[in-house]
Amino acid sequence: MSASEAGTWMQYSKRFKPDNKVFREYLSWLWKVCVRPILVEGNFGVQQSKQDLPSVWWIGTGLASSMPFHAAGHHSPQSEENVFNRAISSYAPSIKALVYARERSLKRDVIIESLLLVTMRKTPPDLPSLDGVEHEKKAILKSIHTYLKTQLLDHPNADTSGLVFHKDDSDYISGLMTVQAVSGLKLERSRIAYISACSIPTDTTVKLRDEAIHIMSGFQVAGFAHVIGFLWHSVDRVCVKVAKRFYESLFRGEDTKVEDIDVAMAFHESVPAVRVAYRNQPLIWAQFVHYGA
Structure with a gap:
């Protein structure tokens, strides 16, 4: 450090x-x-x-x-x-949403063949920079198997990535893709969405908590059987540790066949690993949550 x-x-x-x-x-x-x-x-x-x-x-x-x-x-x-x-x-946001996620999960192929990793360290002027993004990206890439087809997108815009980034390639102006727009996507082969945001200012905590829940629900409706997200801000180094442990646990073997319980178990292993080191500071590890089947 x-x-x-x-x-x-x-x-x-x-x-x-x-x-x-x-x-x-x-x-x-x-x-x-x-x-x-x-x-x-x-x-x-x-x-x-x-x-x-x-x-x-x-x-x-x-x-x-x-x-x-x-x-x-x-x-x-x-x-x-x-x-x-x-x-x-x-x-789960509701019993109906949980049933929907489980039904979709049962109908699809459980082999994970590809991973899309989207990063945005530099943000619009009215938002804080996400300085830990590069560290988290490197940790994830070290944790996954080389035979997974991995696509990297750095600072893409909302039209090309389907996420919240900037309006064009020449200026870091906020280009917002709403939860409603995410919910309207039909991603038939999507499986896991890992949403990570670090170093969010403390005065946005309450507002962010409600927005985060809606964002995770939106990705579920879009077709993701599993969504890893957060209820409030954390710090970069903790986000890196949780993400690294999650992907290491999920892909610890040579088989890319991933069942629902494997995702939940990988997440369950990733948070306690940080909790052990920071037991007296639950505000930096208790916000990570798993929504899904």
Whole structure:
């Protein structure tokens, strides 16, 4: 880590220390009043092996739609009173959306042959730069198999990529592709969408949380059986670690046949790996979520 990176990390840690304390209390409260009773009723006990973990889908309504049920609990090194030790968590905006995603997943070929990696470090003037993008791209490319057909798009515009980038190739002017436009896409062979955004300013957290949920839902409607996203901002180095671990877990073998449980399991392994290192700072690891079948 460079001196500047270390300085940035220390500033971030100090700035969020009080909020992390409050958030840890919130996760404990959420575990006590909501999540633990549900898991006990469903007979979700502590599992010693990750392979034995059952799956659970969280569907919240109203204010509960943005609650981090997957991160509820106590996260001290010795504690088993948390969701990570009892279930593989996924989310869905509604039961109808979950059924739709599972039906589409069952109908398609599960062989993953190609990957589209889109990066945008430099953003429009009114938005913060995503300085960790290059590090995340390199980490992903090292984690995937060389026989996967990989297409790289750097700073493409919305028309060529179908994502949120800039209006043309000569100026970094915001070219917004709305959630409605994403939802209208019919991507019959799409399977996994990994949406990563780091270093988002703190004053956008509440607004971003609602937008992120709609974005993930939009990609599901477009045809993706699985969407990896976030509920609020994080920091670059954490995003890199989560993405790297996810792709390493997903493609750990030589077989590119990927079942739904493989995606959920790969994601379940990627977040706890960061959680172990930053147990007292849940605001930088509890926002990563999996929406899907």
